[in-house]
Amino acid sequence: MAKSRNPAQTKAAKAEAKAARKAASKQRRSQLWQAFQIQRKEDKRLLPYMVGAFVVIVAASVALGIVAGGFTTYLLIPLGVILGALVAFIIFGRRAQKSVYKKAEGQTGAAAWALDNLRGKWRVTPGVAATGHFDAVHRVIGRPGVLLVGEGAASRVKPLLAQEKKRTARLVGDVPIYDIMVGNGEGEVPLAKLERHLNKLPANITVKQIDSLESRLVALGSKIGPAAMPKGPMPGNAKMRGVQRTVRRK
Template sequence: MAKSRNPAEVKAAKAEAKAARKAASKQRRSQLWQAFQIQRKEDKRLLPYMIGVFVLIVGASVASGLYAGGFTMYMMIPLGVLLGGLVAFIIFGRRAQKSVYRKAEGQTGAAAWALENLRGKWRVTPGVSATGHFDAVHRVIGRPGVIFVGEGSAARVKPLLAQEKKRTARLVGDVPIYDIVIGNGDGEVPLSKLERHLGKLPANITVKQMDSLESRLAALGTKVGPAAMPKGPMPAGAKMRGVQRTVRRK
């Protein structure tokens, strides 16, 4: 039988948990403030947009309150401040995200990094296939089915995509298989629009079917393996000899 803790221990545990939450919250605020400062220096339009939308929404709320009069007037002012702050924060988040994708675009490993940061129920396996030049194919399992995302030279990636689709089709049956090439050419999907593109694909299978697919496809393994993939976007000109040797040995 588990020994119950005395009130002093319970109180100490609660205090410790509260302190941990407070420290985590402080760290998040600090990171957010640092991100804002960096983005503000790089994006000269950020502050004018944030201030402009805040003033516009607060002004509209005050005007509506004055027009309505009575108790509504006092409610509209704080509501306008909250709404204006929220919209300004959304603008900051979207412009910061756009800036991050713009910097990552064209860098080795950028697609894998973007896929692993997808929101929602996506099962991502980076580097299921790659070349010695670090063109890579990543596998994504989601409600649409199986999606292969290629990054690198389109001429080298397309044969890899065809190979992965062929060997995967033997295991998935009638489950739809999609292929995407990251880039800015004809028929390609820009990195910044990858998440939106995936979100527009139709839902063809259930979450339960996703679990089954993930188990079956795990048997295929990968030709590269996550360990050989960069942990994030690699700037152009970065030293890749060791990584390329790893890919060639696979």
């Protein structure tokens, strides 16, 4: 009996997994299409750029195929179509990302949101220090060392950065500490360029040292706790009095 049930159960499990993958793929395509429609309405240059890139690449492939002649012609044309579609998709992705960062820029919690979406081996602790106005300092641990990222009014954030740097230096020893201010002022890093800026920093420590640093800095804790920080960018005109009171109590 067991032998007769196992193949059936295995077949049913495979069918269920296949259906789940199919549903997930359909959902991703639907989300991508919705994102494209939204971006297309907001960005009037998106479609011309995508179509233009596709046409230019396909035309170049056809021209090369005609010059090369023979069987190469039949290879270059489909290759050009695939490459053109890929470049068009890349253009869409980059312009959509730029649009998202543009909307988030200047909003409370935008830097914390950007840090949470970093790609790579970064350990992010949002809101290790903050004011009642949601000026905040976030801690990031990575190959460069310890990075303290501030967002908000520079006049309020810079003292917070200096204070947090002193607290952190007591525990990290010779590990480099970088203080970064997010904004559009002199010496500040724009939100859209934050990830690129972090990735350009030199690798000063190993992955094992990152784990060790994270364990040590957990003891340092946070002055407000991540629960008091917004989960993402908040509109500048949002009613924040209740949340500010929560931060002050922390």
